[in-house]
Amino acid sequence: MYTATSQAFARRLVAVACAAVAALACGDPQTPATGDGADGSTPNRVASPAPERNPPRIVSLGSEMSRLLIELDLERALVGLDRASFRQLGLAGCADVGDAQQPDLEAIAGLTPDLVFTLDASTRDLIAPKLAQRGVRIPRFDPKTANEIIETVHEIGIATGRQAESRALVRGWTGEIARIATRRDGAYRSRVIWVLTWEPVVIVGNRGLLHEMLELAGGEMALHRLEGERVETTLAEIAASDPDLVLDSAPQRAPQRAGLGARLEVLPAGIDRLPTLELPERIRILHAAIYPSRPDESHPPTHSVEEMPGQ
Numbered sequence: 001m002y003t004a005t006s007q008a009f010a011r012r013l014v015a016v017a018c019a020a021v022a023a024l025a026c027g028d029p030q031t032p033a034t035g036d037g038a039d040g041s042t043p044n045r046v047a048s049p050a051p052e053r054n055p056p057r058i059v060s061l062g063s064e065m066s067r068l069l070i071e072l073d074l075e076r077a078l079v080g081l082d083r084a085s086f087r088q089l090g091l092a093g094c095a096d097v098g099d100a101q102q103p104d105l106e107a108i109a110g111l112t113p114d115l116v117f118t119l120d121a122s123t124r125d126l127i128a129p130k131l132a133q134r135g136v137r138i139p140r141f142d143p144k145t146a147n148e149i150i151e152t153v154h155e156i157g158i159a160t161g162r163q164a165e166s167r168a169l170v171r172g173w174t175g176e177i178a179r180i181a182t183r184r185d186g187a188y189r190s191r192v193i194w195v196l197t198w199e200p201v202v203i204v205g206n207r208g209l210l211h212e213m214l215e216l217a218g219g220e221m222a223l224h225r226l227e228g229e230r231v232e233t234t235l236a237e238i239a240a241s242d243p244d245l246v247l248d249s250a251p252q253r254a255p256q257r258a259g260l261g262a263r264l265e266v267l268p269a270g271i272d273r274l275p276t277l278e279l280p281e282r283i284r285i286l287h288a289a290i291y292p293s294r295p296d297e298s299h300p301p302t303h304s305v306e307e308m309p310g311q
Contacts, residue, residue: 055160056114061100063088064277065117068153071169072162079111103127109134115159119143119275142275146212149279150174173280177216180287184218190244190290192219193262196230196272197250201238205231210272213279217286219245247289265289 059080060066066085069078078091082100095111098104101123108116108131116131116138118124128138139159143149150170157166194204194214204210206221208229214221222243226233238246242261249267267289271282 055162057112058160059097059108059111059113059116060085061097061103061116061118061123062120063100065119068156068277069117069160072157072160072165074160074162077160079113080108105130109136115139117141117156119277143209143277144275145209146177146216146279149209149277152277176280177283180218180283181216183287189218189220191222191242192245192247192290193222193238193241193243194219194247194272195238195250198252200232201234202230202232203238204272205229209274209276213283213286214247217283217290219286219290245290247286265292 055074055077057079058069058074058077060069060078061082063082063085066078066081066089069075070089075091076093078094080095080097081089081091082103083096083098084100086094086096095107097107097111100118101120103123105127108127113136116127116136118138119141121142124138124140131138137159139155141152141155143152150173153166153170153173154163157163192214194210196202196204203223203226204214204221205226205228206224207227210229211221222241223233223237239261244262246262246264247267248264249269249272251269268285271285276282
């Protein structure tokens with residue numbers, strides 16, 4: 001059942017991306033004209049495209065957004081970055097505008113940007129009304145699914161005149177995700193529990209982007225009945241589900257030590273942080289964690305008993 005589910009989802013993801021690419025190739029006639037929301041942000045889709053090779057002046061708030069803009073060949077358009085991006089990227093000609101969640105509005109306004117990009121809804125709601133008075137647009141992005149992440153990349157391409165680059169990037173992303181998602185076709189899929197916190201025990205449920213990423217990475221949920229995106233459970237229920245693997249992205253380790261008949265894999269910090277744009281990278285990490293040595297095995301792995309880590 002889950003193999004068919006991931007196959008269908010991978011095909012749907014590629015189909016949505018292709019439809020969006022086709023719309024862009026035709027000028028994206030469904031994109032509405034510029035219009036500000038009550039908070040000063042651009043509602044739903046962003047405004048009509050800027051000239052193809054004459055991008056607007058941009059301030060980026062968030063490392064993932066900053067890296068995406070560079071991938072879209074917008075390095076020279078960036079005039080301001082949040083502090084983390086400023087330190088990580090070291091771009092000449094960019095100003096440090098402070099913390100991504102509480103940026104310096106005067107510093108941003110002084111750069112006279114055309115666009116400010118952020119994925120953080122609370123930040124957008126905080127700064128949009130004030131910057132809108134100075135003619136600065138802050139497009140509204142709120143991707144909650146893999147398909148919405150793909151659509152967001154296209155919308156950024158439209159807003160910045162980088163439609164060709166966004167089309168190429170999305171083709172690469174969807175191709176790679178489809179290859180990973182269908183790699184387990186006809187093969188055994190590991191039964192996985194993804195733990196988000198240990199106190200209380202909260203795991204990824206059967207809805208939302210984290211669940212989509214887990215299935216696209218080739219995993220099967222070991223606890224099917226838990227409804228929701230993040231679901232509270234118990235160690236006993238995890239053990240009773242007999243998983244092949246427990247993925248651990250909890251910020252703190254469990255104080256108790258409980259033997260489970262499953263391999264334990266600690267994931268990189270921040271992999272469960274949302275919203276995100278770095279979909280292919282996270283799916284790659286998850287796939288490598290689920291199938292570290294034999295990604296094409298066609299039979300269930302032999303359980304190895306490991307204990308939950310202590311603090």
